[in-house]
C-alpha cells in the first residue's frame with residue numbers, strides 16, 4: 001500500500017497501534033480457564049496417548065490363534081476367565097485357551113493379542129461362543145498411537161478451544177501457561193449520550209459504542225471494563241482519565257468519539273498536547289484516529305461513528321490486543337470470495353464494507369451503504385470486505401478479500 005502524502009496507510013497505523021501494547025506476562029491457569037487464551041510455550045506431551053494398549057470395543061480379549069477356526073457353523077467356545085471393565089488396574093494375564101470379557105477402554109490383558117467384538121459372540125459370561133475368527137491386533141488401540149511422549153502437540157501462540165483443552169487434560173495437565181489478558185478500559189465521549197434505559201430528549205442518543213467495544217475486547221480475549229461515558233468537556237474527560245491512570249488497572253485506554261475535524265472534539269482537544277498523535281488514516285470508514293500514551297498508559301482513540309469504531313477496532317485494536325496476549329496469528333482469518341454485486345470505492349482510501357459471506361458458495365454480499373452510522377447492517381453482517389487503495393470499481397463476480405468475523 002502506498003503512502004498518499006497526507007494520510008497514513010492502514011498498515012502504518014496498524015503497526016503504530018501494535019507497537020503501543022506490550023506483550024503481557026505469562027500466567028498458569030486451570031485448563032478450563034485457559035480457553036480463549038494463547039499458549040505461552042509449546043505443549044510437549046509428558047506421556048503417551050493412549051497410555052496403555054486397550055480395547056476399542058466391548059467384547060472378548062483372546063489369542064488370535066485360539067479363534068482362528070471359528071465360523072458360524074464351527075464356533076469356538078472358550079471359558080471366560082476374567083472380567084476387565086474400563087478402569088480395572090489389576091487385570092490378570094490371559095491364559096491360552098481362555099477369554100477375558102473386556103469393555104471399551106479397558107487395558108489389554110498380557111497374553112491377549114486381539115479383541116472379538118461382542119456382536120460376533122453369544123455374549124456369554126462363564127463361557128463364550130465365538131463364531132468369527134479375529135486377526136491379531138484387531139480392535140486394539142496401541143499405547144502412543146495418538147501421541148508419543150515428547151511430541152509437541154500444540155504450538156506456542158496457538159489459541160485454546162475445547163479440543164485443545166481436552167488434549168491437555170487427557171495428557172494429565174491440570175494447568176496451562178498462557179499470555180495474560182490485556183486490561184482494556186473503554187471510555188465513550190459525547191454530550192449527546194445517555195444510558196440505554198433512559199428516555200431520550202430530542203438530540204440525545206443512547207450510548208452504544210461502550211457496550212460494543214467492551215464486549216468486542218472481551219471477545220478478543222481481553223479483560224475489558226467500561227467507564228461511564230463523559231460529556232464533551234475537556235476537564236471532565238481529563239479528570240476521568242487521571243482516575244483511570246491512577247488506578248493503574250489499564251494496559252490500554254480505548255476511547256471513542258471526539259477525534260474528527262469539527263468543534264468540541266474533546267478527545268483531540270484534551271490529548272493532542274498530552275502525548276497522543278492524531279492522524280488521518282487512508283481508510284473508509286475510520287479516517288480520524290489517534291494513538292499515543294497518556295501519563296505512560298497506551299491510548300487508542302477511535303472515531304465516534306459506531307461502524308467506524310467497530311471497523312477500527314477490528315482493523316487496528318483487535319490484532320494488537322491478541323498479539324500482546326501471545327497469539328501467533330492475531331488477525332481474523334482472511335479469504336477470497338466472489339462479489340455478489342458491483343460496488344464502488346474511493347480511490348485514495350481502503351474501504352471496509354460490511355457483508356454476508358456464504359462460505360459454501362464462496363460469495364459475499366455487501367450489507368447496507370458505506371456510511372458509518374448504519375449499525376443495523378453491521379449487525380446483519382458476518383464479515384468485512386477489504387477493498388484496497390486504488391480500486392474504485394468492482395464488478396459482480398470479482399474476487400475480493402474478506403475478513404471472517406465469525407472465526
Ligand code: AMP
Nearest residue numbers: 188190207208209210257258303304305
Ligand atoms: P464524534 O466522533 O464524536 O464526532 O461522533 C460521530 C458520530 O458518532 C456522532 O453521530 C455521534 O453521536 C456518534 N457517537 C459518538 N459516540 C457514540 C457512542 N458512544 N454511541 C453511539 N454513537 C456515538
Ligand code: MG
Nearest residue numbers: 190257258304
Ligand atoms: Mg462526539
